Amino acid sequence: MPMPETVSLRINGKELSVAPGTTVAAAILIAGHSAFRRSVAGTPRGPLCGMGICFECRVTVNGEPHARSCQIECMPGMEVRTGD
Amino acid sequence: MTEAHVSCDVLVVGGGPAGLTAAQVACESGAKTILLDDNPAFGGQIWRGAKHFRFDNKVLDLISDQTAAQLGTTDEPARLRKMPGWRVVAAPRPGVATAESLSETNSIHFQKLILATGARERFLPFPGWTLPNVMGAGGLQAMVKSGLPIAGKRVVIAGTGPLLLAVAEYLKQCRADVRLIAEQASGSSLFRFGLSLTSHPAKLFQAAMLKARLLTVPYLTDCWVTRAEGKDTLERVCLRQESKSWQLECDYLATGFHLIPNTELAELMGCAIENGCVKVDEDQQTSVPNVYCAGEPTGIGGVEKSVVEGRIAGLAAAGLAQEARKYHAVWRHCARFAGRLNETFRLREELKALSTDETFVCRCEDVTLAQLRECSTWRAAKLHRRCGMGPCQGRICGPAVEFLFGWKPESVRPPVFPARVESLTQADVEEKSS
Ligand SMILES: Cc1cc2nc3c(=O)[nH]c(=O)nc-3n(C[C@H](O)[C@H](O)[C@H](O)COP(=O)(O)OP(=O)(O)OC[C@H]3O[C@@H](n4cnc5c(N)ncnc54)[C@H](O)[C@@H]3O)c2cc1C
Numbered sequence: 388m389p390m391p392e393t394v395s396l397r398i399n400g401k402e403l404s405v406a407p408g409t410t411v412a413a414a415i416l417i418a419g420h421s422a423f424r425r426s427v428a429g430t431p432r433g434p435l436c437g438m439g440i441c442f443e444c445r446v447t448v449n450g451e452p453h454a455r456s457c458q459i460e461c462m463p464g465m466e467v468r469t470g471d
Numbered sequence: 472m473t474e475a476h477v478s479c480d481v482l483v484v485g486g487g488p489a490g491l492t493a494a495q496v497a498c499e500s501g502a503k504t505i506l507l508d509d510n511p512a513f514g515g516q517i518w519r520g521a522k523h524f525r526f527d528n529k530v531l532d533l534i535s536d537q538t539a540a541q542l543g544t545t546d547e548p549a550r551l552r553k554m555p556g557w558r559v560v561a562a563p564r565p566g567v568a569t570a571e572s573l574s575e576t577n578s579i580h581f582q583k584l585i586l587a588t589g590a591r592e593r594f595l596p597f598p599g600w601t602l603p604n605v606m607g608a609g610g611l612q613a614m615v616k617s618g619l620p621i622a623g624k625r626v627v628i629a630g631t632g633p634l635l636l637a638v639a640e641y642l643k644q645c646r647a648d649v650r651l652i653a654e655q656a657s658g659s660s661l662f663r664f665g666l667s668l669t670s671h672p673a674k675l676f677q678a679a680m681l682k683a684r685l686l687t688v689p690y691l692t693d694c695w696v697t698r699a700e701g702k703d704t705l706e707r708v709c710l711r712q713e714s715k716s717w718q719l720e721c722d723y724l725a726t727g728f729h730l731i732p733n734t735e736l737a738e739l740m741g742c743a744i745e746n747g748c749v750k751v752d753e754d755q756q757t758s759v760p761n762v763y764c765a766g767e768p769t770g771i772g773g774v775e776k777s778v779v780e781g782r783i784a785g786l787a788a789a790g791l792a793q794e795a796r797k798y799h800a801v802w803r804h805c806a807r808f809a810g811r812l813n814e815t816f817r818l819r820e821e822l823k824a825l826s827t828d829e830t831f832v833c834r835c836e837d838v839t840l841a842q843l844r845e846c847s848t849w850r851a852a853k854l855h856r857r858c859g860m861g862p863c864q865g866r867i868c869g870p871a872v873e874f875l876f877g878w879k880p881e882s883v884r885p886p887v888f889p890a891r892v893e894s895l896t897q898a899d900v901e902e903k904s905s
Pocket residue numbers: 438484485486487488489490507508509510514515516517518557558559560587588589590591592608609610634637638730733736765766767768773774777887
């Protein structure tokens with residue numbers, strides 16, 4: 388079996404390579420960010436449910452805001468921004 | 472696959488153990504069946520990504536073979552259509568469901584509908600629970616399954632229910648440093664539960680407990696997290712067991728308080744709800760004719776209950792209710808186990824006192840406990856504080872508020888998930904054309 392290739396994406400401008408199938412949420416944690424966004428009152432938040440219902444893992448993906456990173460797989464060349 | 476209308480005899484919503492079994496049985500019984508799940512892969516909470524699971528080869532084929540559009544031989548007309556990555560968001564009129572994928576919207580016309588929408592974790596607020604790296608128990612497991620490296624990370628698992636054990640076992644396999652499992656249920660009720668476990672589903676639970684012990688993770692009962700602390704992310708948790716309290720440094724807290732049935736879609740269809748679960752008859756039919764429900768939404772009971780209910784619902788929906796009767800004995804068995812399970816892992820009153828005035832209860836809108844105390848109903852909390860009005864639509868705070876204040880969330884309005892405008896207009900057109 389051939390070695391799985393890796394997927395390269397950019398998180399807050401920094402290049403990162405992950406295994407195929409990795410979600411954007413996992414990639415953000417791998418990149419060392421635990422705060423994905425700020426809440427209404429400005430407190431840092433990260434993923435809670437891991438299954439698409441809490442909306443705490445929202446980030447900007449390819450310019451699209453409010454994307455639930457736990458439900459999206461990393462794609463080559465993806466641009467991810469946290470902290471909004 | 473761009474057509475806006477598709478039709479079938481049996482539509483199955485949810486591709487976990489219940490939905491997969493129902494779809495398999497329905498299409499083998501000759502019904503033209505559509506199976507959809509909002510995840511990119513079938514399997515539901517337990518079988519997702521589990522290629523090694525040995526249960527029923529045909530069910531497993533459904534999971535692993537996602538590109539093949541049909542079950543059975545290739546020269547047979549495709550009786551099963553699988554739609555991974557599709558979510559039902561509205562039910563504009565009887566016999567029609569509106570489903571959307573990331574880029575498309577479809578109206579699905581059906582004769583019979585089987586709801587197998589599963590369950591989610593229940594979360595309870597406590598000081599610090601909004602800190603990053605405080606996750607659900609199933610939540611952290613999902614994160615690891617989807618690529619998060621956990622080897623060597625210090626994890627505390629806390630809350631209640633058998634899921635804590637399953638997650639501990641999984642994380643240990645991934646070489647996490649699981650420091651403690653804190654189970655809020657009392658040791659005596661767990662002991663009684665243990666004694667009552669003599670039969671099949673129960674054995675799995677015993678095996679999980681045994682494994683946890685073999686994995687040398689401390690499993691404390693009557694024990695819970697009182698707060699999570701850290702500057703911008705989790706650094707440590709404070710724990711209590713009887714009069715003893717202490718702190719534990721950790722990288723992740725995996726915390727969940729048993730499960731909550733996903734009843735929203737059933738409610739939207741007008742199905743009667745009883746004690747938080749979808750009410751069904753012995754054929755798994757809900758109070759709405761031609762709408763069936765199987766698995767966790769009818770009561771939390773684990774994978775065996777989901778599978779047998781999926782089988783009964785699939786047969787009944789395909790017109791073979793008589794045949795389904797032979798599974799009733801197994802079902803009763805699973806239901807009894809479910810009853811004991813839910814009794815054992817009932818939430819203790821002390822958990823109501825964990826939050827302080829400043830603790831956010833509604834995480835979407837940052838509504839604090841003090842603000843909720845000024846309200847007298849769920850409706851007032853929504854109107855005055857926007858509690859439950861954020862994107863999770865009360866899925867996270869609803870069960871917490873119900874536990875803390877006894878308020879029942881109001882009935883569901885479409886869409887059941889924040890949907891695209893396009894889907895809503897399509898649902899609207901369907902409604903008007905009825
Ligand atoms: C987070 C979590 C983790 C769990 N982990 C374990 C475990 O490790 N071991 C164990 O024994 N049990 C586990 N459980 C318990 C588990 O619920 C049952 O064992 C079993 O998976 C139930 O099967 P089911 O088919 O009833 O529901 P599920 O497996 O939950 O399947 C329901 C499916 O329906 C989908 N769905 C829901 N609504 C819609 C909609 N509107 N449109 C389209 N699709 C929809 C869901 O995404 C899901 O895939 C877990 C439960 C949860 C909530």
